[in-house]
Amino acid sequence: MAVEAKRGNIFTRAWRAFDDRTGTSKLVGPMLKHPVPPTGRIGWAYVFGTATLFSFITLVATGTVLATAYIPATSDAYNSLQFITNDTFGHVVRGIHYFAASSMIIMIGLHMIRVFLMGSYKFPREVNWLTGVVLFALTLAMAFTGQLLRWDQDGFWGLVVAAEQAGRLPFIGHALAHFIFAGDTVSGATLSRFYAFHVFFFPALIFATVALHLYLVIHDGISEPPTAGDPVNPKTYRARYEALLERKGVPFWPDAAWRDAIFGVVLILTIVLLAIIFGPKELGKPPDPSIVQAYPRPDWYFLWYFGVLALLPKGTESYVIILAPVLLFVMLFALPLFSNKGERSPKRRPWAVGFVILTLIMIGTLWQVAVRAPWSPHFEVQPLSAQVIGASSGQVYDGAQLFNSKGCQYCHAVNGQGGDRGPNLTNVTNRLTQDAITIRILNGGGNMPAYGGNLTPDELNAIIAFLKSRQPS
Ligand code: HEC
Incomplete structure (x- = not known):
């Protein structure tokens, strides 16, 4: 070691000394080099998980910067955001935060679709699907709480509408609305509560769950691309997976992960570029509890759901707004418990493919409905002559x-x-x-x-x- 340490330029020597004291390469090396199944061109479908993580890291970085100037108090929140937005650097940072949030939602959606279509959630990766569903829920929770922090008319009244709907639920309605508002109406306490959830509570949960998710990816291995007619049998799967790695396995870095790296870098560059060109979502008018916002609009990722609510028959909205997501998550949780073996290939799972296509068409249509909104107020009406x-x-x-x-x-x-x-x-x-x-x-x-x-x-x-x-x- 002593002789070894003398060789090489100053940087290699510094690195070797550091590595010797900390054991970094012993810790990270096996993780980077561990064998994974060869994915070939299908490998491009495997990049959305890391892309979600890249988006999240971007959000944490820009969110931390925003938090240095944002004031989570009703009297100052809107003004502090305006201050941030009027500053050139702040403008871009807010823009990156906004587009990275959109990116995280798109990437997590694509990742879930990929895992579902390839049957990667089946044995032995059921638990990892469950941690993924938790991450999905936390991502939506972040999106929801983030909107309110803008503290403009849309955010303010959107929350009033959502909480009022929640309040109409039997039994738990009142308690739920009270919890969301941190009181009986939207107030400074509501803003503090949303800020704490958005900045501390949910991100901490996401960090912990991501760690678990990644640990499980390594523990169970990356799923091999499915072949039609080769069903998962829990009794033999592990042995066959080991044999596959033995025969054809490639080191995770660089053979498999180069695609993730390229996609991630391109994604972040795109986010930054969009932020520079378009800037962050415009602030609405400052919230004024004395002006009823007739038609608060949520951000695009919740807009389609807004379409659902508007199309529903009167009286059912309050149930649907809460019960539909609950039902969705029960279904997502139940999935690997009921179908954890059998065919993985989408070629042999027409129902799964049909389900995904139908869901996408449904969301697309509802989204269009919500954008065009034939039932929505006409803001451009002229006063009568x-x-x-x-x-x-x-x-x-x-x-x-x-x-x-x-x-x-x-x-x-x-x-x-x-x-x-x-x-x-x-x-x-x-x-x-x-x-x-x-x-x-x-x-x-x-x-x-x-x-x-x-x-x-x-x-x-x-x-x-x-x-x-x-x-x-
Ligand atoms: C966001 C859209 C919206 C705005 C803004 C709005 N209304 Fe309404 N209004 C409705 C809807 C929807 C109904 C029907 C409610 C129902 O079916 O029970 C309604 C019902 C009514 C009715 C009862 C009509 C009937 O035939 O039953 C009156 C009167 C009324 N509104 C007056 C007003 C006045 C005055 C204002 C302004 C101060 C106003 N509305 C603003 C949406 C709106």
């Missing part, structure tokens, strides 16, 4: 202006102008008594926001006078 109103001043005229400025017209048409998310109100005074109309406006319900706190009695009277005046007497 004085001619249509029939007055250019006075209570009726004021009511017409309020009807537009308070957002009623986004959802309700009057005299053929306005959105059609809610009923046409031209003849509403025929259908409903004045009391019923007042109660409806103050209390909302059934996708109609409650305006109780946002209209003075005078304003309310003006709106009702305006609605009455639509009635030919």
Whole structure:
């Protein structure tokens, strides 16, 4: 060793001395060199797992930088984000954080599809599928909590809507909403709670679960590309896998992992480039609890789910918003417990392939529905003209202006102008008594926001006078 250490330039000698004291190569070497099945060109389908990890590391790095300037308090959160965004460096860092989040969701989705289609979750890798499902849930939880930290109108009202829906669930609803809000309404406590979850709790869980996930990848080995007509038999699988490695195994680095490295580097460069070109998602207006956001929109990855909620018959939403994800995760957890042997090749598993295609088509369609949103409010509606109103001043005229400025017209048409998310109100005074109309406006319900706190009695009277005046007497 002593003679050995004298050879080579200063860097090799420094490295050898370091390695001698720490045992680094003894620890990492076997991990890098351990034999894996040759994957050939199919190997490109194996890169999405590491790509998810690369995205996560990018998120941790940029998130840490953002946390140095972000102030998690209701009075400052929005301003501090604006400060970050107006700074050139901050602008790019926020952009990278945003696009890396999108990337992590796409990559984890592709990784799950790959593992599912190739039957890689079957014996002996069932437990690793389960840790993967936990990681998927944690990723979505990160996406959900991250949106609120933007603390703009979309984030704020999106949460109000979600928690109100949750609150309508029987038995657990109230407790759940209370837990999400950290109180009875959105407040500073809610923001602190989301911040703590987004920055400490969920990332810590992700780190721990990723460690377990990677340990299991090494313990059970990377699944070999499936061959049709070669089913998994738990009794013989391990022996055959060992024999395969013996015969054809290649060292993980560089023979298998070079693809991961290239894909990961290209991915991160793409994220940085997108961040520089497009910048982060624009901040909405600052949250103002006195302006009901008629139509909060979640980020793209939750948008399709929004489509589901909007298409559902009234009254079922509150159940679906909570129960559908619960059911999905029960199914994902149950998968390896019920089908852990047999064919792995997608060629022999038409149901599995069909299921994936159907899911993708469903999400794509719902997403389109949510983007086009025929049921969504029309934000570009013009106020009614004085001619249509029939007055250019006075209570009726004021009511017409309020009807537009308070957002009623986004959802309700009057005299053929306005959105059609809610009923046409031209003849509403025929259908409903004045009391019923007042109660409806103050209390909302059934996708109609409650305006109780946002209209003075005078304003309310003006709106009702305006609605009455639509009635030919
Ligand atoms: C986000 C869209 C939206 C906005 C904004 C909105 N509404 Fe509504 N409104 C609805 C929906 C949806 C219904 C139907 C609720 C139901 O089916 O019970 C409704 C119902 C009503 C009704 C009862 C109509 C009937 O025939 O039963 C009245 C009156 C009404 N809204 C007035 C208003 C006024 C006034 C405003 C503005 C201050 C307003 N709405 C803003 C969506 C909206």
